[in-house]
Amino acid sequence: MGESPRRGPRALLALLVPLALTGCAAVDYFAPRAVTYNQQAENIKESVLMLNVMRAAYREPLQFTDFTQVTGQTSLSGTAAFTLPFNPSPPTFAHADTASPSATLSGNQAFTVANLDTQEFYEGILSPIPITSIDYYLEQGFPKALLLTLVIGRIDIGLNNNTPVAFYNNYYSDHYETFEQTVGALADLGLSSEVVKTITNVGPPIPAGDIASLRALAPLASGAVLKRFSTTTDPDITPAVRADLARRGITEYYRLQQTTEQSRFCVDPTQQDLPAASAALVALGVLAPGEAVIGPPQGSSAAATEAAAERCGASPYLRLKAEELRGYGEPANRFPALIRTASGTTETATFRVDFTIRSVEGIIYYLGELTRGELDIGVAKRLATPEVSTGLGPERLFVVRENCTGIWNEIGTVYDGTRYCVSIDPSGADRSSEVMEIVLQLLALNTSAKTLPAPSVITVLGQ
Numbered sequence: 155m156g157e158s159p160r161r162g163p164r165a166l167l168a169l170l171v172p173l174a175l176t177g178c179a180a181v182d183y184f185a186p187r188a189v190t191y192n193q194q195a196e197n198i199k200e201s202v203l204m205l206n207v208m209r210a211a212y213r214e215p216l217q218f219t220d221f222t223q224v225t226g227q228t229s230l231s232g233t234a235a236f237t238l239p240f241n242p243s244p245p246t247f248a249h250a251d252t253a254s255p256s257a258t259l260s261g262n263q264a265f266t267v268a269n270l271d272t273q274e275f276y277e278g279i280l281s282p283i284p285i286t287s288i289d290y291y292l293e294q295g296f297p298k299a300l301l302l303t304l305v306i307g308r309i310d311i312g313l314n315n316n317t318p319v320a321f322y323n324n325y326y327s328d329h330y331e332t333f334e335q336t337v338g339a340l341a342d343l344g345l346s347s348e349v350v351k352t353i354t355n356v357g358p359p360i361p362a363g364d365i366a367s368l369r370a371l372a373p374l375a376s377g378a379v380l381k382r383f384s385t386t387t388d389p390d391i392t393p394a395v396r397a398d399l400a401r402r403g404i405t406e407y408y409r410l411q412q413t414t415e416q417s418r419f420c421v422d423p424t425q426q427d428l429p430a431a432s433a434a435l436v437a438l439g440v441l442a443p444g445e446a447v448i449g450p451p452q453g454s455s456a457a458a459t460e461a462a463a464e465r466c467g468a469s470p471y472l473r474l475k476a477e478e479l480r481g482y483g484e485p486a487n488r489f490p491a492l493i494r495t496a497s498g499t500t501e502t503a504t505f506r507v508d509f510t511i512r513s514v515e516g517i518i519y520y521l522g523e524l525t526r527g528e529l530d531i532g533v534a535k536r537l538a539t540p541e542v543s544t545g546l547g548p549e550r551l552f553v554v555r556e557n558c559t560g561i562w563n564e565i566g567t568v569y570d571g572t573r574y575c576v577s578i579d580p581s582g583a584d585r586s587s588e589v590m591e592i593v594l595q596l597l598a599l600n601t602s603a604k605t606l607p608a609p610s611v612i613t614v615l616g617q
Contacts, residue, residue, distance in 0.1 A: 191224050201567040203594055208569040210522020211531055223266040278600030279514040285417040289347035297544035300585055302337050308510035309336050311440050314503050325524055335434050342431035346422040346466055349415055353470040356410035378410040389471045420466040444496025457490040457502045464489050514596050525554045550584045565590055
């Protein structure tokens with residue numbers, strides 16, 4: 155038996171209603187769009203950084219923008235119109251069973267792009283990278299040679315009172331190889347970093363009878379604490395203060411102390427390879443031929459105290475005592491060591507190490523200079539790709555390719571009609587993407603919400 159004509163329109167209506175409900179439900183699933191926005195934000199940040207590297211390579215001014223916000227909206231509307239009558243009777247009469255359904259799906263997104271041109275932003279990207287950030291990346295396991303090559307533009311090393319030898323991180327001269335040797339020598343000496351607590355005494359010792367004085371306790375409001383001492387247990391007491399307390403008959407007293415946290419470079423004995431460090435320092439001209447570093451000074455001398463204070467994990471009191479011994483105005487990067495001379499005798503020497511640390515903008519210009527040499531942009535000759543030693547053999551620091559297709563896993567941008575990109579190499583043989591990751595994070599530290607300029611916001615609408 156054939157289907158009754160009466161059931162045709164009803165069946166069509168029964169089909170359209172679930173479809174409409176299904177369409178409305180589809181609009182509510184916005185997770186795929188949110189993931190797409192995340193991926194697009196990633197592409198924007200990476201491409202903008204790559205674009206500035208290429209501007210630096212061509213020595214054009216840099217321009218920074220930040221993709222700050224995206225909002226999206228999707229709507230679905232539909233109508234259904236049917237021609238009557240649906241089922242005229244008798245069935246032999248001429249009739250029309252027609253329907254005119256329609257649906258509309260629309261969406262729009264609003265993007266906010268901020269021009270980063272405020273004084274606060276440029277003060278951030280023009281300031282040297284803080285040791286706190288360097289310490290963070292070292293703690294996270296980033297290769298020391300990679301990180302120091304990226305953030306340090308110059309290292310000065312002097313022995314005792316000799317004129318320091320300067321090693322420049324200049325890719326266009328022979329200094330680059332000697333700079334990498336210097337980084338390796340410092341790593342073999344155990345150079346590392348750490349976050350330390352610094353204790354600062356606030357004012358003179360306070361006799362127990364003066365504790366009740368509001369004037370004496372006033373600094374407690376700024377985070378100071380009271381600690382009890384005696385003239386025999388106070389490691390920070392000077393002879394003049396001890397004599398004054400003895401004259402007044404005071405043997406026990408209190409000190410107001412403030413504790414702050416900061417990062418510093420230090421020496422980690424567990425990471426030392428002194429024979430390798432000695433050979434590198436001789437090759438660099440810091441040590442004389444036949445000389446070698448054999449360890450830290452021993453005993454209770456001032457040099458031994460300084461050496462102990464420069465070790466990672468040294469107590470705040472030991473570091474404070476070392477500062478007093480060498481004078482507060484002296485540079486902190488002093489590393490006493492025991493040297494074996496060419497004649498076989500031993501003597502105590504002090505290495506003075508000073509770092510010139512780059513800013514975020516300086517790092518971008520440095521990557522641009524590397525790109526100039528690699529791609530033969532306005533240089534006398536095309537240069538080899540710079541390499542760093544990470545303990546797994548030589549690895550490429552930063553490699554830019556031109557006319558790349560965009561098919562492979564890469565970070566790219568188009569500059570002056572040509573596509574440039576760096577590869578994403580999970581094996582680590584090419585560290586380019588890792589370098590981009592570090593620079594993006596350092597750049598993000600200077601683009602907090604309070605520094606975004608409200609008058610320079612460009613809103614781009616897309617359908």
